Amino acid sequence: MTYVGQPVPDLKAPGTRATVKDVVAAYVGLTKPRVIELLLLTTVPVMFFAARGVPSLGLVVATVVGGTFSAGSASVFNCVYDRDIDEQMRRTRRRALPRHIVSPGAALVFGAVLGVLSTLVLGFWVNWLSAGLSVAANAFYVLVYTMVLKRRTTQNIVWGGIAGCFPALIGWTAVTGQLSWAPVILFLVVFFWTPPHTWALALRYREDYANVDVPMLPVVKPAREVARQIVLYSWVMVATSIALWPVASTGWFYPACAVVLGAVFLVQAHRLHARTRGTEELSRIQPMHLFHSSNLYLSLLFVAVAIDPLITR
Incomplete structure (x- = not known):
């Protein structure tokens, strides 16, 4: 599913070129914005709960920015690894990699940059416990769920879903510094x-x-x-x-x-x-x-x- 409503061109088609808008939308789509929205929805409310009131605006912004980069990075790596099956599935075949708007190599670089930025933002402007939990969530999602569980067991999303539970911990530790x-x-x-x-x-x-x-x-x-x-x-x-x-x-x-x-x-x-x-x-x-x-x-x-x-x- 692409982030924008308009269909994007397939660069395999002769004479087809992607516009700047297509490329930007493709990179945004790789991060799966709807997934990010859901993850942030379980992060920010927990910050209010941990603070027993309204947390610092600067802390919320830093946590949201770092969390967005983190979730986006994991999604990009997932898209790169799953590009073969995404190309065959109706639900996913209009993503950037199956449509050849972005190359796998460029997507990997993009995902890595987002991951590094996420760790730095969370580490320096939130705390290193939150940054560590974010890295652990990404590693679990990519290495355990995407690369091991997804194509091997019916329990794939039961245990693979653990990665999506981490934002609750990150929201809490962002405010309290502890679990x-x-x-x-x-x-x-x-x-x-x-x-x-x-x-x-x-x-x-x-x-x-x-x-x-x-x-x-x-x-x-x-x-x-x-x-x-x-x-x-x-x-x-x-x-x-x-x-x-x-x-x-x-x-x-x-x-x-x-x-x-x-x-x-x-x-x-x-x-x-x-x-x-x-x-x-x-x-x-x-x-x-x-x-x-x-x-x-x-x-x-x-x-x-x-x-x-x-x-x-």
């Missing part, structure tokens, strides 16, 4: 959220994954079993989200939101499971309903994390 149980709980919320979120999307694009031999759970298991596991992870996710209340001694606002949002999410998960009864037809299962609901759930839950200390302190 504690509260960000670990939020880390686990994102960990248990990732399978329902990703498997719902993978149900929609299971033929794409099957065609490139990526063993996502919906490729190797019937929709009914996928939905069953989505329900199980959803229950654990909601229970974990509520556990933040006693662990971190939150006010009343966060647990109230966690219960309401969790109940809505569980209803959506159970509805998905019910729709898989006796069918594999995507038009009847409608997995994208849960996918979009999962984005809204995580966004609102972390907004509640940020608001709670502001109205209940």
